[in-house]
Amino acid sequence: MDLSEPGTSGVKFLSRKDIYMIIKESQAPNFDKKLDLMVETVINKFCKSEDRKSWKQKISLIKHQFKTRWQAAHKKEVVFESNNKDWLNGSTSLQLPITETSTGRPKKTFAESSERSKRRKTEELRLQEVEKLSYATHMKLRASGNIDASNVVKDLIKSPSRGQKYRSAIKKFKQVTCHQLSTLDALSMYVEAGLTRSQYEIVRSSNKKFYPCYSILQKAKNECYPIKESYRVTATCAEINLQDLLNHTASRLIMHLKEVMAAIKDEDRQQMELICKWGCDGSQQVRYKQKFENEMDSDANIFQSSMVPLQLVYGKNKNVLWQNPTPSSPRYCRPIRIRFLQESADITNQEIQYMNSKINALECTETQGAKISHTMLFTMVDGKVCNAATHTTSTMKCYICGATSKEFNNLTKRREVRAESLQFGLSILHARIRFFENLLHLSYKLPIKKWQLRQQADKDIVQQKKKEIQNKFRNEMGLIVDVPKANFGNSNDGNTSRRFFADHQLSASITGIDVNLMFRFKIILEALSSGHKINVEAFENYARETEELYVQLYEWHPMSPTIHKILRHGAQVISSALLPIGQLSEEAAEARNKHFRDYRLNYSRKFSRESCNLDVINRLLLTSDPLITGLRTESKKKSKPFHKETLDLLLSAEPTKSCTDSDSDVDIISDDDV
Structure with missing residues (x-):
């Protein structure tokens, strides 16, 4: 913006309208501050000598005119522009000192000068006291509108030692780089927090550089599932082939133990065994407003089979490579088959026969240079399953020895124990x-x-x-x-x-x-x-x-x-x-009944029963993946020591170790069979 208009030598005509635009566009908090900034702008535009004081006195007349007319307009912009329309279209003459032209090298501004020239020009100024110079800098910065810089100088005047803190903070800020959260860590957080896709997107929106994109997370989720060919999902059933499930579980477990596996001999890698417990159980569920193709089908009950890996041993001496830290927790409980059926003795026996046929046909898993055999222990059961498996018709009868309630209090009478029970x-x-x-x-x-x-x-x-x-x-x-x-x-x-x-x-x-x-x-x-x-x-x-x-x-x-x-x-x-x-308790399977209800309600699609069942079994697989669960940090909980009488019954137990009736992260569940 050119403020000046052509005039005679030594006279400048300043456009009032352009000066008003400078005042109007200023970011100062009030009109007086805007006038001060206008004066600085005009001086910086025309002042080519160091006699800023005389310049300021000459421009003060213009400042006074604007201030008087502003107050007359009651400090209202519309009124001011209306009352002074003709006056603003005019110009103000300013008598300026005539500067003689000098020959030789053109003079540079202070900012353009070299370090040596700056020291020479400020030599006299630097003879002043530090407090005076600091205060002058503080006030000058504030007058020019640099409030933040002014406050920093003010802090340094009060306490010069803060300079080191400012430098350290700036250096630390420059060194900090935002590393993106790894995919596995992000997926672990996703599982631990029980997030849905929309919830994760909301969390990610707070820092998109830190949290990976959900599409990347989705690829990692797919690695937590067995191969697609192992699935069988219908409106009333969701099943994973047992062999494929164990292969996937063993593979993910070996990935989790990658560093430990490096220290095992090749010979011992070929003699590894994964010991698991499995069981079946029924529970009641909430009925959904969805049709079945077969009118006889119902979703009021489910009957599910599941397994939990307990130990991974290797070598001839069965050395323990990995021990499930929470064997009673659902965190490692993996689904095998879920059906919408009401639990009964016949259904239980059919499931046991079906699972036994799958277990007998199991083959060793070969993954990452290791050969792993599988041992399945049928211990995640309750009284009803045991009675059905042993064909015990009465709930008041012992399925191990066949004694009835009339004989329980008879200590002299002993029945023969059935070893298979x-x-x-x-x-x-x-x-x-x-x-x-x-x-x-x-x-x-x-x-x-x-x-x-x-x-x-x-x-x-x-x-x-x-x-x-x-x-x-x-x-x-x-x-x-x-x-x-x-x-x-x-x-x-x-x-x-x-x-x-x-x-x-x-x-x-x-x-x-x-x-x-x-x-x-x-x-x-x-x-x-x-x-x-x-x-x-x-x-x-x-x-x-x-x-x-x-x-x-x-x-x-x-x-x-x-x-x-x-x-x-x-x-x-x-x-x-x-x-x-x-370690052989059934708590994990019982807790999964509650999880099934939760995942079916909050983490599944409802437009078809097949999609709903697929989403539920995938969520169960995701939350029990050994690699993801292995990343979980164990929470420290208060615990009580064993009683002395309890220690007398144990072969190996530390007196300071807690005795919680189950593991530290076991979900407290209700017993639907009571």
Whole structure:
């Protein structure tokens, strides 16, 4: 913008309209500041000498004219422009000093001068005190509108030592580079946080350079699934071929153990074995508003089979290369087959026969220079599955020895044990719930001391006692016991039973059960769920003493089949188990029932049942992938040490190691079969 108009020598005519545009376009906070910036602009435009003071005095007249007219317009821009329309179209003459032209090399501005010239020009100025120069710089920067720079100089005036902090901060800022999160780490976060695609996109929008694109994440997700040919998905079934599932699991596990595998000899790599546990279980589900082609089909129940890898061993001596850190957690629980069927003895036997045929046909997995055989342990089961597998028709009958409820309290009578029935383990989760329920129902009948209620008077007494105990648990421990839940099951779940035995003294005072008996039950359950190897002889003696104490105190009330199984046959089951009995529990499969409901509701497409089932089984595979799960950082949780009596029953356990009835990251689940 050319502010000047042609004039005589020594006279400049400044366009008022152009000067007003400078004022109007200024970013200063008020009109006075805008006038100051206008003066600086005009001086910088025409001042070619160092006599800035005389220039400022001459231009102050223009500044005064604008200020007077602005105040007359009541500081309103529209009024100012309307009242001074003709005046703004004119110009103001400015008498300037005549500068003589000089010959020789043209003069440079200070900014264009060399370092030597700058030192020479500022030599006299630098004789001033540092405080004066700093303050002058601070005020000059503020007057020119550089507020941030002015504040920095002001901070340095107050505390010169801050200069080092400013330099360090700037240097650190320049050195910081934003590395993109690796694909596996991003996928691990995606799984841990339970994100959907849309939720991940929202998170990524906060820093697109840090989080990889979802298309990259999708490719990594596809690597977490077995080959497409291994899938069989229909409206009522979703299945992965067992051989392909084990091949994929072993391959991902070897990738996770890549650094460890480098130290293993080639000979030992050819003699590796993956030990897994598997099981089947049924649960009720929420029905969806979708049609089936067959009207007889229903999605009110599912029956699913799943497996969990426990150990990877190598060599002739079966050295442990990898141990599942959370064998009772659903984090490693992989789906095999899911069907929309209601659990029954026939369905269970069909599933067992189908799985046995698949297991018998298994071949070794060859991956990344390793040859891995597979061992499947059928231990993720509950009482109903065990009864169906052994063709035991009564729930009040022991499937191991065939004893009935009338014989449970008879310590002198011993039946022959069926060896094939010992393979199922002890169903730790359901055992805890059954122990809890047996003591609870026993406490209801303490006033009459009768097992069977045949008279109405006895029923009324028991019902009144039940309400009294329920109220005490609610008021003193915050527990809701023996109450039906909406849709299915009741409140006697794993969480309730854990809290019941955790404070055994208070539970004994509420129920009226002998505190010593309840404590012994607690120790037995603690030892079984510890995951450590158990001293079979010590456990057998402790269980026998507990059994004798129960019969001595409550001979009139037969113990439940689960209590009979653990106290009478627990030692035999433990001695026949390939791994510590606590690692063979069914908690992971039970937790997967809850996950199925969640994934079906929140992570699946609903426009077709096939797509819905495919999305659910893929989510189950993704959340149980060994490589992704291996990246998970273990959370530190408060834990309690083992009781002294528990340590006496274990072969190898550290006194400081926690004893939580299951692993640290096991989901607390409800028992739908109660």
